[in-house]
Amino acid sequence: MTDVLTPVLSKNWGDDRAWTLQAYEDQGGYQALTKALSMAPDDLVTLVKDSGLRGRGGAGFPTGMKWSFIPQDDSAAGNKPKYLVVNADESEPGTCKDIPLMMASPHTLVEGVIIAAHAIRAKRAFIYVRGEVLHVVRRLQAAVREAYAAGHLGSNIHGTGVDVDLMVHAGAGAYICGEETALLDSLEGRRGQPRLRPPFPAVEGLYACPTVINNVESIASVPSIVTGGIDWFGSMGTEKSKGYTLYSLSGHVKRPGQYEAPLGITLRELLELGGGMREGAELKFWTPGGSSTPILTAEHLDVPLDYEGVGAAGSMLGTKALQCFDQTTSVVRCVLRWTEFYKHESCGKCTPCREGTYWLVQVLQRLDQGQGQPGDIELLLDLCDNILGRAFCALGDGATSPITSAIQYFRDEFEAGMHTPSSELFPPVASTLFTPVGGAA
């Protein structure tokens, strides 16, 4: 393994006005574009495929392979326009990597978009940003404006004959629109609800045309691969999880923030970089990749944070949103909050997610208030079993992860919910960051 930290995406975040085209180009920005435009699209696809870059949005699907699914032959689908859509609808509780990236260095993403669009021969690309982050929307729009003015976007880019138009679209604030097919519906002006697959977006996506949907970080990683090459990229990370990535450390830690490191780093190492847990605190449980990934505990501190390592520990790498909770935190209350989120954000299309989350919240509320009934834990597990793998899209599955994993590791706290409110066992104020551990309110 190389250095502990490998700032690539975040390298320029500290620069003066890093978000401007000038600042971005001063540190080498848009050179990858020049190189990429001189390459044949298929070579770009091969390059990204060979680099081993995997989707950074959570599922970890190989990015280059996704691009290669776009039909480029003379078939009916191959003759349709192709689209590139960037999923910037970052809404998962705990996940906070794409928004800082787009805030600090939007041009990294824009450059990646142009290269990716060229690779899949898309003349039109979209960035779907969640609407609540207006400052990011504005920054992206400004960056796109600058890129057009500089000739990086538009028709016949730098005289190469490549045309790419980029549109920044603000969503209206629905978690479901981060699901790629719901995102497409929303982008088309419909209600955001997941679509039936097949047809898959690579064949019939946006406006029923072949479409690639990639996470912000995946696309933003492309310029560095074009510049640095696959050997450089592969020098970081592990065998099946290559490269660097953004780890978002949050919660009861001394220095929360974005830590860009090779895949396969452990939470123990990241915590050391982050100054450890706050004063006097011990790690109680943590999420490896947002609230939809099963929680882990202190015994998993040395799990390599790559796709395989976290999977082997019974969770998922997800979005690498490492929310760390200390011993002042009630697992039951935490899980209740997450479940309330899923209930609020369920799109309503399928029964298990819509009705299941509605029911789960009520059972968890009861346990949180110390009024649990005998059998409630079994009920929770059974309801989760009836949701997991039965819902229309993966969001239903995600809603069950925190519950089943929390019961697995902290069953006693749920049992305590039969008689004692969580607010007595774990006074909420003690969990706040402004209360010193062990201190009074």
Place this chain on the structure above:
Amino acid sequence: MTIEATQGTAEAVELITLTIDGVEVSVPKGTLVIRAAELIGVEIPRFCDHPLLEPVGACRQCLVEVPDAGNGRGMPKPQASCTLEVAPGMVVQTQVTSEVADKAQQGTMEFLLVNHPLDCPVCDKGGECPLQNQAMSHGRGESRFVETKRTFPKPINVSEQILLDRERCVLCARCTRFSEQIAGDPFIELLERGPQQQVGIADDQPFHSYFSGNTIQICPVGALTSADYRFRSRPFDLVSTPSVAEHDACGSAIRVDHRRGKVMRRLAGDDPEVNEEWITDKDRFGFTWTAQDDRLRTPLVRNEDGELEPASWPAALAAAARGLAAADGVGVLTGGHLTAEDAFAYSKLARVVLGTNDIDFRARAHSEEEAAFLAAHVAATRLTVTYRDLEKAGSVLLVGLEPEDEAGAIFLRLRKASRNGLTVRSIAAHASRGLTKMNGELVATVPGQEAAALDAVQLEADSVILVGERLATSPGAYSAALRLAERSGARLAWVPRRAGDRGAVETGCLPSLLPGGRPVADAEARADLAAAWGVESLPSRVGRDTTQIVEDAAKNRLGALVVGGVEVDDLPDPARAREAIEAAFVVSLEVRENEVTRAADVVLPVAPPVEKAGTFVTWEGRLRPFDAVLSLPASLPDLRVLAGIAEEMGHDLGFRTVAEARAAITETGPWDGQRTAAPDAPVPGAVKLGKGDVVLETWRQMIDDGRGQDGQDKYRATARPAVLRANAATLQAAGIEPGGSATISNKTGSATFPAEVADLPDGVVWVPANSGTNLRSINAGHGTVVQLSGGNA
């Protein structure tokens, strides 16, 4: 009449073999697992799935286990069998053999009931509810859910007729998908999200669809109800009788639910060859017309004081017979609502008893050209074009026909086909909403100029031409349609408006045509029919048509009229018709009192379709026999009454019951001799318009003032507003602002409508034919020239 036997040639179907619950089954490629399972007798529970709607996979009730997807690998999660296509070698385990599938289904069922109220005892769907039934078969006896249910204020109106109880809704989206995919009226849509998701409408756009009632029927719970039927009865108290809708020439299968001699509701029947599983709201809600206060219950005879007074059947029949026998000539007007059996009785009465060919079913604008067209091309043909043919056609050309308003089942078929690539074109003055919904192309034509437009059209041989009865007002149009069919090889079908029209053609209710398509003018045909009927001869002179019958009766050149099911205001010249029924001796056979019965000398009450057996003949020539729904001994079909008159006049029609009449029709058979020549009317030149003149384009909207819809105010409230449409220049020339009042007028009268801008040619306006004003009452119709002016008349 002949047997229907023209199914298309069987196409080779690729079969896929898979194993479901250990049973091997072969099904056509593309079949969904849920339907393949039905073939081995396994019913997988379902809510959102509907065979005529696109799969959605929303309710997750139909989950099955797939241990082998056909590629040797199993699917890790249970799969929704309503979205999963079969694959060769696939292995499927349903709830019957898989504990995983069974638990998944039980789990989903339990979730569905979380927010579903336990109000089955007061819910209209209780007793016929898919949720209730499947909760019993695939759910647990008692719910584990003891928490708080989500509630909504109940109910809300999505239209005047359709009510929505949101808390009963299981969000299967059948109704919204029907509206969008089938009817093309996406006025209802899912709103909000999560447990707050609900069906709703836009604030200013209620669910005004001609097909809205179908959503009630396909709702798998009691969320959608009609104001008409809500809380009226329990399904297990109802007797269901299959029947055929009487409101148009489509022959839609319906189910009539009745209780103690009273019809409570009507539902769509399931007939894949005709209406699939859909009917129009008119077919669904238009059944109360037979139970109005003006229903005739007893025969009436005009006494010496000139008053109509109740009489016994024998006395009334004798009075009718006396009057007819004494009259100097009798004309017979039969309207378009009769069953084929009843029409046959009128036809035979005219020829055998009254000795005349003065019979015409066309209680509307008509022409000699039309009669010639019907004789040459329509009569005694069967299924030359069917619903299925419409779906398979390369293109369909509509002329003088607005299927959405006039033939709902045809519209739905064409819309379905147009979504699969069928090109629909319409020769009309403007692109109607129906045409737009079929993604159709307009061949913009001034009314009256259809013939020229037809001559200019190019068609492929796999096309179908559908012509409407409005073409009778457009000289040369039928001739041009036949020329086009001849020239292109396209098939041509006539789509009349009324249920009895085609049957009347087949049974010879025309002055030039005898039953079975025999031309009056053909001595051989007359002899053939005379032999079949066992009479010496039949009248040989071609009879008078409706206009001439009315004219001659008004001028005392025709002494008597037998009138069955005719509204004066439908006739080409209502004022003249009033004179005619005043002047002549009139025998009127009617279900309800109307202008004719009030002027008649003998009134004979007859049964509406719900109270008798009969046969409607669809526009395709398909026979749609039905039995009596309600059995009321005192309610007689027309044919029984006519047989009585014949007997009083010393003749025997040869039948007194519907069954006997059916047998007589079969025995009479179709004519297989020489058909008459096709009409060849000239193409008219353009009409010269004077100052302020405009040409009318008009047809009847589906929901209008027709008496067959009486008693259904909620349904009528969902009608499209009556407006006058014209282009901006035409309105401006008349000094009319869009939204302002526009009046059309002629010597007879006037009618006023709010004006709306549409894509009509200059000098053409569209108004509905019977919404607010019956245009015939001012002698106006399709293609007539009227004056257009601003403001009220």
